[in-house]
Each structure stands twice: as C-alpha cells, then as structure tokens.
Amino acid sequence: MTTAGQVITCKAAIAWEPGKPLSIEDVEVAPPKSHEVRIKVVTTGVCQTDNEYLYETEQRMKFRPFPLVLGHEGAGIVESVGPDVTKFSPGDKVIPLFLPQCEECDRCRSPKTNQCRRNWANTQVGVLADGTSRISCRGQQVYQFLGVSSFSQYTVVPDTSLAKIRPDAPLDKVFLLGCGVSTGYGAAVKTGKVEKDSKCAVFGLGAVGLAAVMGCKAAEAKTIIGIDVNPARFEKAMLLGATGCVNPSNYNKSIQEVIVELSQGGVDYALECVGSPAVMTAALESTIDAWGVCVIAGWSETESMNVAVEKILMGRTLMGTYFGGWKSVSDVPKLVDAYMNNTLKLNEFITHSLPLDRINQAFDTLKNGTSIRTAISLWPQ
Known part of the structure; x- marks a missing residue:
C-alpha cells in the first residue's frame, strides 16, 4: 500500500x-507540496548544534520557536515527491541539507561561495516555503530545525536542500556528510586550501575538528597539531593524521603562545572548530604573520570575536566557512564517492550507536565528551 499523498503517522523526538529532554511522540507528517520531497530517515547524528538549540537562550527562542524537531545530519530514502519535483524519485537514497543549492541564483552560479539563500529565511525559523511545517503532534504544528528535522522517522524537505547519492552508499555511515565531517574536512581542503608541507593547528577535536585534521592530512601538511582540553580525543586525532596533540590546561601561558613556540613562529593554517570567540582569537594569534590563515568553522551566533587590528595588518587572513565551503547538492555526492573509494574516512567518527528512543543518552555522551558521533537508528533493527 502506497503512502504517497497521505499523512504518515510515525515516531519523532520532540523538544517541547x-x-x-526530548520526548518520543507519534507525529503526523503531511505529504510534500510543490518542490518538496518526503523522505524516510534511516540514520541521523546528534550534532553540537542540536545540543546548543536544545538548551536555548530566550534570545534565540525568538528565532527558533518550540515545539521543535531537531536533527540536521541524516540520511534516508525518498518516500514520495511533490508537484514540480524532477530530480528525485521514490527509492532514491538521499542526504537532506541545511544549506540549499538552487543552482539558479547568483550565489549558486558563483564559484566564490556556497551560500545559496533559497527558502533561507523560512527554514531558519523552522518552516518551509509556504510558512508552515509539515510535522504536527496532538493537533499542534511542530517546527522543523533548519528545514530538516532528521529526528523524525519521516520528514519533508525542499528539493533544493537534498542531495541524491549512489544506491550502494551505507546510510548508517554517510549521514555524517550532512554536517560535521563535511564542515571540518572542507574547512581545511576547500576554504583554507591547506598546502603541502605546511604547519597546521586544529582547535577543538570534536567531529568537525577531527575532520579538519583529516583534511590537513589529505592536503599533505607536514605538521598537524590537535588542541583540546579533553585528552581522550588525542588518540583519534592521531589516527586521523595529527602529528601531535596539546591540552591547553597543561600550560600556564596562553594556548596561542604555546602553538607559536611549538611551530617556531606560528602555524601557516589554524582551524577553529569549537565555536568560542575566545578560541577564535587564540587561533588567529597562533598563525604566523605575513601569510598565516585562520579559518573559523565553529558556530557561534550571539557572541563577538576580539580581533587586534595589528594581527590582520601584518598579513594574516581571517576566513569563515559554512558547511566547509561545499556546494551542498553537487558536492555531497562527491564526498560520498570519496568515502566509497576509501579516500575519506567516516567509520572512525562513529563512537556510539543507539535507537531513537534512547536519543537523550546521545546528548549526554556529547555533553560529557565521551562520544564523537552517535549514530541514531530511527527504525527497529
């Protein structure tokens, strides 16, 4: 019996x-409208950004209201398509995207940026193009986080925010390319353009930072220093390419001073993967003058970074990256190919696997630093 055109009742984790903690509820997922696709989510990850928005400040709540289905790093299968959808068919394997690529606007046509703004204003406040969500519970609209909401067994996304991937790709691994790994890896190879034999420092060794380490390794950097206050992450960083690791807590001087000394004058590339303005400043100040490059990959929405003008005047470059600089719809399938061809690691990032009804445990392990990524299975095994 087909479900196309019908409301689907399924399970989702709702932040009321x-x-x-999230609550596992029965939700109703409406059929897709024009230029929308309904997908069956198979696996999702719990990202630090999900954690941040679960513990919202009142300031942020004005922009992303509750109740909310979080989740923006997932992979699944197309269940049905709405009118005017031409690039997807039921059965396609896909990765939903919080960053669209319409392929029509000036930003999509430009090689200088990946920041398409199709449906952007709406998805940032939890609704789709028509100003409503496709998910409801107990007769109440439930907002969709970044237009995705992968903590639901079914969700509806715009067709410009969806990447079709090869049919043999394992969804329980490639879901990582929906956010964390793509962001960190791209920060190094796409945005920062790390060069062979260079010196690099990666601040923060969560999923994004470890992927940045992997990117520096792929670019054949000579020195890759991983920095984190959690030494339990050092072994994984070394596995992915770090040549050494530093715990700032072990020094009585600033971490930028430590990195400048270790690198004999400063690193060529610093990648900030924490989302802390103080760490961003430290990353910039750890680079060498004249040509040092600092790439900010960590997300921070409400704070300001302190930048000494002299640090820029002396020739350093400060850059930001969103989703690693990748053109989402066209580049994510290439990253999947790289994984399938054994030139990109993903398995090493998955430290835990849990069913949907234990998703709160995944948040706990993320907060206490014992996990890198937990793969959440949305369907009984």
Missing part, C-alpha cells in the same frame, strides 16, 4: 521546550 528548551532545556528539557
């Missing part, structure tokens, strides 16, 4: 209010 900030600061409280």
Whole structure:
C-alpha cells in the first residue's frame, strides 16, 4: 500500500521546550507540496548544534520557536515527491541539507561561495516555503530545525536542500556528510586550501575538528597539531593524521603562545572548530604573520570575536566557512564517492550507536565528551 499523498503517522523526538529532554511522540507528517520531497530517515547524528538549540537562550527562542524537531545530519530514502519535483524519485537514497543549492541564483552560479539563500529565511525559523511545517503532534504544528528535522522517522524537505547519492552508499555511515565531517574536512581542503608541507593547528577535536585534521592530512601538511582540553580525543586525532596533540590546561601561558613556540613562529593554517570567540582569537594569534590563515568553522551566533587590528595588518587572513565551503547538492555526492573509494574516512567518527528512543543518552555522551558521533537508528533493527 502506497503512502504517497497521505499523512504518515510515525515516531519523532520532540523538544517541547528548551532545556528539557526530548520526548518520543507519534507525529503526523503531511505529504510534500510543490518542490518538496518526503523522505524516510534511516540514520541521523546528534550534532553540537542540536545540543546548543536544545538548551536555548530566550534570545534565540525568538528565532527558533518550540515545539521543535531537531536533527540536521541524516540520511534516508525518498518516500514520495511533490508537484514540480524532477530530480528525485521514490527509492532514491538521499542526504537532506541545511544549506540549499538552487543552482539558479547568483550565489549558486558563483564559484566564490556556497551560500545559496533559497527558502533561507523560512527554514531558519523552522518552516518551509509556504510558512508552515509539515510535522504536527496532538493537533499542534511542530517546527522543523533548519528545514530538516532528521529526528523524525519521516520528514519533508525542499528539493533544493537534498542531495541524491549512489544506491550502494551505507546510510548508517554517510549521514555524517550532512554536517560535521563535511564542515571540518572542507574547512581545511576547500576554504583554507591547506598546502603541502605546511604547519597546521586544529582547535577543538570534536567531529568537525577531527575532520579538519583529516583534511590537513589529505592536503599533505607536514605538521598537524590537535588542541583540546579533553585528552581522550588525542588518540583519534592521531589516527586521523595529527602529528601531535596539546591540552591547553597543561600550560600556564596562553594556548596561542604555546602553538607559536611549538611551530617556531606560528602555524601557516589554524582551524577553529569549537565555536568560542575566545578560541577564535587564540587561533588567529597562533598563525604566523605575513601569510598565516585562520579559518573559523565553529558556530557561534550571539557572541563577538576580539580581533587586534595589528594581527590582520601584518598579513594574516581571517576566513569563515559554512558547511566547509561545499556546494551542498553537487558536492555531497562527491564526498560520498570519496568515502566509497576509501579516500575519506567516516567509520572512525562513529563512537556510539543507539535507537531513537534512547536519543537523550546521545546528548549526554556529547555533553560529557565521551562520544564523537552517535549514530541514531530511527527504525527497529
């Protein structure tokens, strides 16, 4: 029996209010409208950004209201398509994207950026193009995080925010390319353009930072220093390419001073993967003058970074990256190919696997630093 054109009742993890555990509920997912695709989500990850928005400040709540289905790093299978959809068919394997690529606007046509703004204003506040969500619970609209909401067994996304991937790709691995790994890896190879034999420092060794380490390794950097206050992550960093690791807590001087000394004058590339303005400043100041490059990959929405003008005047470059600089719809399938061809690691990032009804445990392990990524299976095994 086909479900196309019908409302689907399924399970989802709902954040009814900030600061409280998610609740597993029966939700109704409406059919897709024009230029929308309904997908069956198979696997999703719990990202630091999900954690941040579960524990919202009142300031942020004005922009992303509750109740909310979080999740923006997932992979699944097309269940049905709405009118005017031409690039997807039921059965396609896909990765939903929080960053669109319409392929029509000036930004999509430009090689200088990946920041398409199709449906952007709406998805940032949890709704789709018509101003409503496709998910409801107990007769109430439930907002979709970044237009995705992968913590639901079914979700509906715009067709410009969806990457079709090869049919043999394992969804329980490639879901990582929906956010963390793509962001960190791209920060190094796409945005920063790390060069062979260079000296690099990666600040923060979560999923994004470890992927940045992997990117520096792929670019054949000579020195790759991983930096984190959690030494339990050092072994994984070394596995992915770090040549050494540093715990700032072990020094009585600033971490930028430590890195400048270790690199004999400063690193060529610093990649900030924490989302802390103080760490961003430290990353910039750890680079060598004249040509040092600092790439900010960590997300921060409400704070300001302190930049000494002299640090820029002396020739350093400060850059930001969003989703690693990748053109989402066209580049994610290439990253999947790289994984399938054994030139990109993903398995090493998955430290835990849990069913949907234990998703709060995944948040706990993320917060206490014992996990890199937990793969959440949305369907019984």
